Amino acid sequence: MPSAAPGVLRVRPLSFEATASYVQRLATAYRLTLPQLLDGAGITLTGHGTLPAAELHLSPAACHHLATLTRIPLPHLTRSLPRLDPNDDAHHTAAAARWKRLEAAQQPVRACTLCTRHRSHGITDTAWVHPAPHRLVCPRHHQAAPDPRLAATVRTQASPELAAAHHAHQRLLQHPRAITAWTTARAITTRWYDHQQHLTHRWHTRLTRLCAANPHLTTTGSASPALLARDLVIYPETVALARALAALPNRPHRDTDDALNLIAHRLGLTRLTPSANDPLRVFLTHTRH
Structure with missing residues (x-):
């Protein structure tokens, strides 16, 4: 098997890019197919697959x-x-490559087209990245891809609060409880969204704006726009809630009302009165430690 020789083109990977996506962009830069590029690099390819399913x-x-x-x-x-x-x-x-099918939860999403074109010598704007919560939105180019079933990115200029949430999320990452706070907040806001609680009107308005700017959200066919864009629609409030949870003192039971007042303020609500089985109240009363 021949050894690989250094190439003449420098194609930089995107952060969190799928391996197949990067190899495909590299092949495109050389005007080759993916199998041709691997063969030329001395790598034996087995199986068949396509992004994002593999x-x-x-x-x-x-x-x-x-x-x-x-x-x-x-x-x-x-x-x-x-x-x-x-x-x-x-x-x-041996130098070998194989396609492996991915479960739906593991599949990559479309990368920002302008970031991709910049990293591809202007040859292609198509790339796939494994999703990371703090990279849901490209604040520079106002694009996002909340679901692998979307064949195109979502343009977010009509909702500037999404870019603001991205920057707030980067600040959250500096907190020692950032991961726990984010995981908890996302579970709570997802439940609220699915059960149409607390922020329904705001989220419906945002979803309507996103659909108006991105007709493909309503024509994908495999799922409703409400599901395809859910992570994006709830993103600003999820970040705000996560930052509030990260800042709370570790004293459950004693200050639930104070915590709810703080969270309501962070979410831009006049008041927040969750029921006894609401996931936020359960967290504040029983789980926080």
Whole structure:
């Protein structure tokens, strides 16, 4: 099997990019198909697949061949490509690649088209990235992709609060309880959204604006716009709630009313009176520690 030679083009990966997406962009830059590029790099491809339903898994030797071809050190590649694991299939000494089907929850979403074009020498605007909550929105180009079933990104200029929420989310990440607060907040706002509680009018208004600016939300066919855009619609309030939860003292039972007043203020509500079985009240009363 021939060894890979350094390539003449530098195509930088996007953060959290799917391995198959990066290899496809690299192939496009060289005006090759993905199998042709891998073959030229001395990597044997088995199986068939397409994004976002499948991902490309490379053996350790294939990872090194890819790093040589791209002239990007392997540690740098693995930081950008979360599914590129040079320790995967460690017993496999050949340079091999195989397609592996992904469950729906593992599938990547469309990347910002303008960021992609910038990283692709202007040749393509198509890329797929594994979703990360703090990277839901591209604040520079006002695009988002909340669901892998969407074949195009969602334009968010009509909802500037989404970009503001992105910046607030970056500040949240500096807090030591950021991950726990985000996970809790997202579970709560998702429940509110699905059960049409507390913020229904605001979320419906935002969804309507997004659908007006993105007709493909209503024509995807596989799911309703309310479901496809849910993570995006609730994003500002999820960030606001997460920041409020992260700032609360660890004293359940004693100050639930004070906490609710603070959270209502953060959410822009006059008052917030959740029922006894509301997930927020349950968290404040029984779970917080």
